[in-house]
Amino acid sequence: MTHIALSIAGSDPSGGAGIQADLKTFAAFDVHGAAALTALTAQNTRGVFGVHGVPPDFIEAQIRAVLGDLAVDAIKIGMLGDVATIETVAKVLADYPEIPIVLDPVMVAAGGDPLLAEDAVSALRERLIPRATIVTPNAHEAALLLGRPKAASADQLREQAQSLVSAGARAVLLKSGRVPFDARIVDVFIGADGHCSMAETPRLRIDSPHGGGCTLSSAIAAGLAGGQPLPLAVAHAQRFVWEALERAQHHKIGGGSTPLVLPPRGGSPSSTGPSQS
Numbered sequence: 001m002t003h004i005a006l007s008i009a010g011s012d013p014s015g016g017a018g019i020q021a022d023l024k025t026f027a028a029f030d031v032h033g034a035a036a037l038t039a040l041t042a043q044n045t046r047g048v049f050g051v052h053g054v055p056p057d058f059i060e061a062q063i064r065a066v067l068g069d070l071a072v073d074a075i076k077i078g079m080l081g082d083v084a085t086i087e088t089v090a091k092v093l094a095d096y097p098e099i100p101i102v103l104d105p106v107m108v109a110a111g112g113d114p115l116l117a118e119d120a121v122s123a124l125r126e127r128l129i130p131r132a133t134i135v136t137p138n139a140h141e142a143a144l145l146l147g148r149p150k151a152a153s154a155d156q157l158r159e160q161a162q163s164l165v166s167a168g169a170r171a172v173l174l175k176s177g178r179v180p181f182d183a184r185i186v187d188v189f190i191g192a193d194g195h196c197s198m199a200e201t202p203r204l205r206i207d208s209p210h211g212g213g214c215t216l217s218s219a220i221a222a223g224l225a226g227g228q229p230l231p232l233a234v235a236h237a238q239r240f241v242w243e244a245l246e247r248a249q250h251h252k253i254g255g256g257s258t259p260l261v262l263p264p265r266g267g268s269p270s271s272t273g274p275s276q277s
Contacts, residue, residue, distance in 0.1 A: 004032045004070050005225040008089055009078030010039035016259030017211035022076055022218040028262050029222035034070055036062035039081050045210055045254030053081050056088040063092045073225035075099055076218045079106040083123045090127040100224045103132035104217035107141050130168040134230060136217045138177035154186045161188040173234055191231055199238055204245050210257035216241045
């Protein structure tokens with residue numbers, strides 16, 4: 001049986017993030033990847049130099065073409081850019097309530113360039129977060145969604161994850177990302193059953209990882225597409241990203257942020273990966 005995942009996201013021509021990262025990740029999990037482009041970007045590891053949004057009616061046409069033909073098992077949503085795109089995606093996906101959705105609320109690029117219009121934050125919060133099976137913001141994105149300062153400790157990260165659930169998210173994986181706590185990277189996971197757990201990893205020596213959020217969310221979608229329960233899909237995705245980051249330490253791709261180097265076939269068990277608590 002061929003499992004299929006659809007990515008609805010923007011393009012990164014340098015291959016480190018966006019649709020390109022999603023399709024590479026799907027392939028690593030032996031999942032057939034389909035894609036609907038929301039935006040073209042002119043970017044590389046050094047920054048974003050231009051964004052060209054795809055017209056909403058053509059975004060809708062892409063998604064409906066895929067869902068009208070392929071038996072899609074899971075959907076990953078990444079960069080949406082503006083209110084019109086959010087409204088379009090929400091409208092189409094309302095016709096497919098049975099398909100699990102992983103929502104990565106892409107707001108800012110690795111180099112700090114904005115990728116979501118300011119007036120689109122509330123639309124994202126109201127139209128798509130309650131529909132998603134899981135939302136996967138980093139600490140900066142969670143702060144923007146909640147209108148609060150960025151979490152400065154693991155306890156605050158847990159509190160903000162709980163606040164996202166209170167605001168309508170079914171499940172949350174909140175990542176400290178580039179905000180290490182005591183030289184640790186912390187992920188807070190709250191499942192659909194309300195259980196909260198934390199995964200900790202030591203901070204690797206990587207200058208500004210590029211595409212980590214895209215890779216993590218698409219790895220979760222690949223797991224869901226393959227029939228894994230959400231907690232297992234999250235755990236496998238965390239390990240996969242850890243190994244991709246570990247491998248990236250030994251490669252130099254571009255002159256700016258560091259793209260991940262994916263392990264093959266969904267990764268392998270690692271004794272130094274995320275520890276759960």
